[in-house]
Amino acid sequence: MKTPNPIEQAINPDLRGSWPALLRAAQRARALAIQTGTTIVVCRNGVIEHIRPEPEPTSPQVREQQGSHPEKS
Template identity: 50%
Template sequence: MKPLDISNAKNPDLAASMIAMRRAAAAARKIAMQTGTGIVLRENGKTERISAEQLRRQYPTESAL
């Protein structure tokens, strides 16, 4: 399913799942910045490691929370 399809799902849990995943990703970034650890992303078939310092530069408002 595409994200737009999920938001229109009849099941309310499925419809809210994209919001929950975004919230979980933000929480993971925040914890990684607080603890000085990186995160690993898999996107478009490629695996990428992002350091805590890169996260701080990319998401300055999240690191201040």
């Protein structure tokens, strides 16, 4: 059996762009689940799992900017 070519080499441009689109959709789903406090339902090895996504840690630069606001009196 012949090994299939990577999806990035597909002739169809829609198929070539499908993997990055799936990654963007997954990222948006995680962000929405974090905002709404809900879980993401996935099926791994035939087992349905409910995953609570963790917020991505902010970079030190962003934390410094957030903490540098002057105190209000």
